[in-house]
Amino acid sequence: STMELTFLGTGSAYPSPSRGASCVILKMDDGSWMFDCGEGSQIQLQKSKVRAGKVNKIFISHLHGDHMFGLPGLLCTISGNNQRSEPLEIFGPVGLRRFIRTSLELSRTMLGFSYIVHEMKVLPCQIPPDVQKWKIEDSCNEQRLHPNERKGCLIEADSDNVWTLLSNDKISVKAVHLKHRIPSFGFCIQEAASPGKLDLSKLSLQGVKPGPWCKEVKEGRIVTLPDGRTIDPADVVGPPKPGRKVIIMGDTCNSSEIYTVGMDADVLVHEATLQNSLKDMALEKGHSTPGMAAEVGKDLRIRLLVLTHFSQRYMPVSDEYEEEETVSILVKEAQEIMGPNRVLAAEDFLSITIPLRP
């Protein structure tokens, strides 16, 4: 089954001609999931191989403009390329529903599909004092939905401070909170373990030939054969194969909450806005350095750390720029902690296929 990351925007603060604003696609079997949607993401989408009509879930890490101002326009464009009967599901912090509804209402936009916004209820500890002081209205009138809107949920954190956005027998998506200037979230996408392989040599040791009952054994049930013998999965089925795990973080200057759910992930997408020597500035703005990202990656035993959300001062690696002007210096700083083969800088339109676990 497919799990492929495609970066549509890798710049911080605003979209520029060299880097789009934050947007990542995770291609799954059931459609394309989008993480964050800064202004211009729909243009980047058109330039990529991703098809707008295939986007069926959108996750917004936080409400800063460079992570959500592209959403109303994207919905219009999806509407023009729509192939879906199921509603589009959108997840994000409280306030997201109001932003989408206001934008669609005032522009008198009617969509060719229905949508649902599920909001994550923010914890008091996530709200910095200056944000608390500036009171705004972030909830919506629940009596008057947009004509294409279906009623969404308010998702609360559990006692471990984990928000479960989605959970079925194939996949789960959980969120944790990150320290930033406003409430921000990181997402952990966990594929379910797949059943172990039936060991045919062990079956034949017991003198049994495979039959239609094998499927039940593989699914973990003890089976009684016509001759009265019982086959216990514990004897003939190998260990379950762990599913893949992908972590996509929002803006953060402290990612410690991801430790609850992020251990041993295949990929960690983590911001690295400014280089190590500018750590004070990064912290002040609620952002991370490559060193900070790599410490998290190392602690979690991540296979591949992908840095993104670069200050527009760092250019993409190309012949046009000296190496010191590019994100190369950020990658090097992370490699000092994680080792040389486990760190990559995201670029707009870079795709990474996440291989099945061995």
Next chain:
Amino acid sequence: STMELTFLGTGSAYPSPSRGASCVILKMDDGSWMFDCGEGSQIQLQKSKVRAGKVNKIFISHLHGDHMFGLPGLLCTISGNNQRSEPLEIFGPVGLRRFIRTSLELSRTMLGFSYIVHEMKVLPCQIPPDVQKWKIEDSCNEQRLHPNERKGCLIEADSDNVWTLLSNDKISVKAVHLKHRIPSFGFCIQEAASPGKLDLSKLSLQGVKPGPWCKEVKEGRIVTLPDGRTIDPADVVGPPKPGRKVIIMGDTCNSSEIYTVGMDADVLVHEATLQNSLKDMALEKGHSTPGMAAEVGKDLRIRLLVLTHFSQRYMPVSDEYEEEETVSILVKEAQEIMGPNRVLAAEDFLSITIPLRP
């Protein structure tokens, strides 16, 4: 004095890699005025010679997404390049203030400057029945402005159905309403007439040598010289030089209201979304064909008609495409009515300097 148009987006419905969404800059002596601001306009701005920090007035023709979804992000980017002490003034239909305030509030955006939204009160005749039926909230709580917001005006139409947005001794901006799927406006920017030239030969015919008093005569006042003679401007000053006039239209399928203010304009920027043979489809969507735009241009004796807001099916003129695939066919259709030298297709980044009148 400068009057220069620069097109930053010339596509209809949504921004694409080949055409940005609607956005035009009119460079004036006091700064850059922006007309409409579709998603991605700030990226186009960065690719152009226009400097974000110089944008000091913004006019929004109507609230469709392809004309305003770029506004919140643009304000953030202007903030990062700010050189102004005067507030940024934004003009548009009722509802615009709410869109801007909601976007800036929920994203917790603080700007490095202050802004004012002046709203045009919509006439009942501008509101199609389906828009009337779908009730939304388009006004704001006037007690709680955004921290950077200053209180704006509600501008009403006069008895000729003209909205006066701006009027001083140098320039005026008036708006008229256009027929579209939602309330839409066209803008007429009229430079004041400049005083006529002092005719030195006529002065010397009267046996008078020029002196510091000439300035007063040029400004239209009768002057008494030390020797008792009077100089009457009517005798020695030529006729005033008419100011330039530029019309920038919003989306429209009936532009007849522009006849009130638009006669003899230097430039008319008019949409031509679809070719003449698709007129029915254009009308149904509230849009114009090149033929419709050119009839307006001809009636108003416009010097230069600039077509824009092209359906993304029409490609820019280039070696890559056959002529029939490009906007050439639209230009030809307008030229059949206006003549060969008076019609141009806008392209992203095209600039047109509007020469002083002779």
